[in-house]
Every structure is written in structure tokens, then in C-alpha cells.
Amino acid sequence: MSKRVVLEASHAVAEAVRMADVDIVAAYPITPQTHIPERLAEMVADGDLDAAYVPVESEHSAMSCVLGSAAVGARSFTTTASQGLVLMHEALYIASSHRYPIVMAICNRALSAPINIWCDHSDVMACRDTGWIQVFCQNNQESFDMTLWAFRVGEDPDVMFPVMVNLDGFILSHVTEPLILPDQDDVSRFIPEYHYRLALDPAKPTSHGCFGLPDIYTEVKYSQELALRKSRSVIDKGWKEFSNIFGREYKAVETYKAEGASTLLVTMGSLGETAKMVIDERRANGEAVGHLNLRLWRPFPFDEFRDAVKDVKTLAVLDRCYSFGGPGGPVASELRSALYNQETRPHVVGFIGGIGGREVDAQAFGYMIDRANEITEKGSDDLYEPLLVRGLESGTGVRG
Amino acid sequence: MKMRGYKSPGEVPWSDIELGAIVTDPGSASFKRTGDWRTQRPEVDREKCIKCAICWLHCPDAAITPLDDGYYEPELYHCKGCGICAAVCPKDAITMKEEVEQ
Structure with missing residues (x-):
């Protein structure tokens, strides 16, 4: 039993x-x-x-x-x-x-x-x-x-x-x-x-x-x-x-309230639970947002990922790791790479946060959604944006 | 050298590689020609050799071969020309000759 x-x-x-x-x-x-x-x-x-x-x-x-x-x-x-x-x-x-x-x-x-x-x-x-x-x-x-x-x-x-x-x-x-x-x-x-x-x-x-x-x-x-x-x-x-x-179902790429969503929050690991809570609040307000949990990192699930985001305008990706001197966090840069040759693809906006135990709360996820939508609309040359760095004005990205 | 149906690694296509590149025919490394790595080859002077087998003991590639008459000769299919046999010989019976010399 x-x-x-x-x-x-x-x-x-x-x-x-x-x-x-x-x-x-x-x-x-x-x-x-x-x-x-x-x-x-x-x-x-x-x-x-x-x-x-x-x-x-x-x-x-x-x-x-x-x-x-x-x-x-x-x-x-x-x-x-x-x-x-x-x-x-x-x-x-x-x-x-x-x-x-x-x-x-x-x-x-x-x-x-x-x-x-x-x-x-x-x-x-x-x-x-x-x-x-x-x-x-x-x-x-x-x-x-x-x-x-x-x-x-x-x-x-x-x-x-x-x-x-x-x-x-x-x-x-x-x-x-x-x-x-x-x-x-x-x-x-x-x-x-x-x-x-x-x-x-x-x-x-x-x-x-x-x-x-x-x-x-x-x-x-x-x-x-x-x-x-x-x-x-x-x-x-x-x-x-x-x-x-x-009786419990798992997939390489798992989406939550992603149907009809124009923006998806992308996380790996436990922060997905917080992200989903924020999605619930936003959906209740009528916003077309959802969540994508990347369960399988290697081998990377290219087909499922491309399929899950094919009708999406914006991906707001949270990385919990720096790639010093590189193109942004490892997850966001990999997602960009997976999408680059696709005919239609969402705009990938990378954030790096939750480093060394720093809290990423519901408010931070809310900010990521709004900021990513803004960047998709206005464009940006930033590689990524570091989240919640004391002394750094929010909205300040890092360029190459 | 008899190859027991052994394929040189250079002939194996990727699809025939065993799981984890694990070798299921132990001892197959002996079929690998390493003699062509050599720039110097050992030559034994039978006048000086006392059949002490010290070269045979020290050879890291098991390339020094005991002969029926008690002498030892390098087996050039494997000998990489490292010179250890010449260095340990108590009678200076082994000298290293440049491969370019005839």
C-alpha cells in the first residue's frame, strides 16, 4: 500500500x-x-x-x-x-x-x-x-x-x-x-x-x-x-x-496555463512553484501569461520546447547561474540557440537572479513578466538583466 | 603478427563501437603497432650480452623477447625506442641507433 x-x-x-x-x-x-x-x-x-x-x-x-x-x-x-x-x-x-x-x-x-x-x-x-x-x-x-x-x-x-x-x-x-x-x-x-x-x-x-x-x-x-x-x-x-x-505525470517540458499565453515564465527547479502562483494571480486578472518548467536539461528536449513556445511572443527566463563574460545565463542562451533558426520564435528575455540563496519572490516574478513584455515591445540590446542587485536600478541590463 | 580476426581501431565505424568503448577481447592492445612511433632502435651486441634478462625485466612494452638460444632481442612491432633496455644493461651490450641510420 x-x-x-x-x-x-x-x-x-x-x-x-x-x-x-x-x-x-x-x-x-x-x-x-x-x-x-x-x-x-x-x-x-x-x-x-x-x-x-x-x-x-x-x-x-x-x-x-x-x-x-x-x-x-x-x-x-x-x-x-x-x-x-x-x-x-x-x-x-x-x-x-x-x-x-x-x-x-x-x-x-x-x-x-x-x-x-x-x-x-x-x-x-x-x-x-x-x-x-x-x-x-x-x-x-x-x-x-x-x-x-x-x-x-x-x-x-x-x-x-x-x-x-x-x-x-x-x-x-x-x-x-x-x-x-x-x-x-x-x-x-x-x-x-x-x-x-x-x-x-x-x-x-x-x-x-x-x-x-x-x-x-x-x-x-x-x-x-x-x-x-x-x-x-x-x-x-x-x-x-x-x-x-x-499516477503522477511528468514530461520533459511542462507547461502551466500556457494555452493562449503570449508570455511564459521559464524556470527550472523549485522556483517553478512560486512562478505558478504568480501566473494564477495574473490569469485571474485576465492576462495571457503561463509558465514553462524545463524538467529535462540533458538531453535537451528541442522538439517539445519549440512546440510549447511556437505561439508565444515572449519568454521571461530565470537563470540561477552566471556565465561570466558570456551571452547571459546558461538556460536563456540555450533557449535562444534552440529557437534561432525557427521561422517564428518568441523574444527571449533573460534574467539572472536567485543566486547564492537570494529570494526570488512573487513580486520579482511579476516584475519579470512586465519587464519582458516591455522589452519585446520596445526592443533592447541587453544580453540579460541581473535581478535585485542592490545599488543597480531595476531595468538596467548587461550588454556585450 | 597474427591478428585473430582483430580489426585495427582505424577500421572500426562508429556504429560498431561497443557500449562505453569497452574492449571485449582482452589483450587486443598487443595488435596495435607502436613500433612506428620509434626514432631510435635498440641493437644487441651478442659478444657483450651475458643473458642476464635485465633488459627483458625493465622493458615497459614487453618488447624484449627471449629467444630459444637464451639471448634477448627487441621485437620491433612494439618497441617504441625508449632506450630503457640500453640504459639498464650492465654490460653496455645494447646501443640505440637512429632509425635513419642503415
């Missing part, structure tokens, strides 16, 4: 990992991810989870450890945030290139300096091109659901890629909300037993991590790129199966 419980997102993720029956957890605690490895360590110590818990000495070791366990075909989980994620960086590429379906929960947090433990998306954006499947969660239920889904999709023989599940540090990781925990039998049905046909095995030797000279590297990387793009069909199938079993 499924049951309604009250959990913070960290403990919800730990429950999902337990129900997925992982073989190994290797993690190094870092704020705001700490509650996930703590809870998993308790579960292993109490005998509630039959897995090895490896208290490694760094995040680089955590990733290296699960690379080893994944190589022998063990279901492997790790979790980190911020500096821990960027310390893992070089090993992240090994996971995706070797096609090990490791699942990692990231409690998104700002990068130093100055040192800051609060939420933004700088950590995961630094890992954008590591070849991992990357999804974002808006609340605790989604954090649980996406973690289960990550095992189902990553381990599919037609996918075999590692998956990052992004949940906003503190805003989700430490906040307690009601959610539904499913029945174990349903979870076991959703995530079948995992068999890795190329597992390291003395009886059937394989070599992992071989040298790739210029005469083969190009072909290896192309095959990896194509495989990640082709994983889209299983990603969607995974959500469809999830909905059939558990």
Missing part, C-alpha cells in the same frame, strides 16, 4: 534509494546534501537497506568508488552539492563515457567564492556538458519520483547513462512536505533487476577505460553523443510507465 508521509526532500531521496534496492552508496557529506548520506548510512546500519555504505574521504573518491562498483554491475548511488560536485568533475566524464548508469542526487548550491551554502544552479551548470542525463525537481514528491525514475531510465539497456537528479539546496533538501511513498511491489515492478552484460568478471574478461588514439576517439565520441540523444525515447517511456504505475 502506498502511504502519505511527511518528509524533507533529502529523506525522500534516501527513501527512493532504499526502495530502489541499491547495492552501494559512496558519498561524502557536504551542506546542503548531508541529510541524504546520513539517512542512507542509518538505513544500512539498521539493516533496512542491504547495501555497502562507503564513507569516502572526498567527492572525487565518491565518484571514483561508484565508477568501480558500476563497472562490476552493482546498482550505485552517490550524492553531493556545490564544491563537491566540481571536485568530482573529471570523474563525471568517465561515468558517462563508460556508460555506467550511476544515479546522483545533487542538492544544488552556489559555488565559492565567497563561500555560500545556499541554493543556486552554478554547480550543475558547470557540469552541463559532462554527458549525464540531467533532470530538475520542483518539490519533495518530485525529488522522490525523479530518483526512482533515474534508476529505471539510466539502467535501461537502450540508455545506459548516469543520471543527475537536481533538487534545490535547503529550499527542497531541508524543507518538510507531505508526499506519497509508493508500495514496494510497485517500485520493484517499475525498476527491474539490473544486469550489466559488460561487467568486470574474471570468467568473461572485459577491459574498461582503454586508450583511444586519434584513429578511434572521434568515432567513440560520436557514438556517445548519438546514444544520449536517442535516450530521449526511453526517458519519455520511463515517465509514461511511472504514470501508469504511480
